[in-house]
Amino acid sequence: MTTKKEELDVDEDFTPVEAEEVEPVAEVSKSNLSKRRTIDNLLEERRLQKQLADYDFDF
Secondary structure, three states: OHHHHHHHHHHOOOOOOOHHHHOHHHHHHHHHHHHHHHHHHHHHHHHHHHHHHOOOOOO
C-alpha cells in the first residue's frame, strides 16, 4: 500500500508552467477556423459565380 507521502514524492518532479509560457491554443485554433471559413466562403462564391456565368438566360 502506498502512503500519501509516497504519492507526494512522485509529484515533486512536476514543475508548474507559468501563465506567460502557455501558448494561446484556443485563439490559434479560432483564428485558423476563421481563416478556413473565409476561404471556404470565397471558394463557394467563386463556384456560384461560375455556375451563374455558365447559365444562359436573357432578360
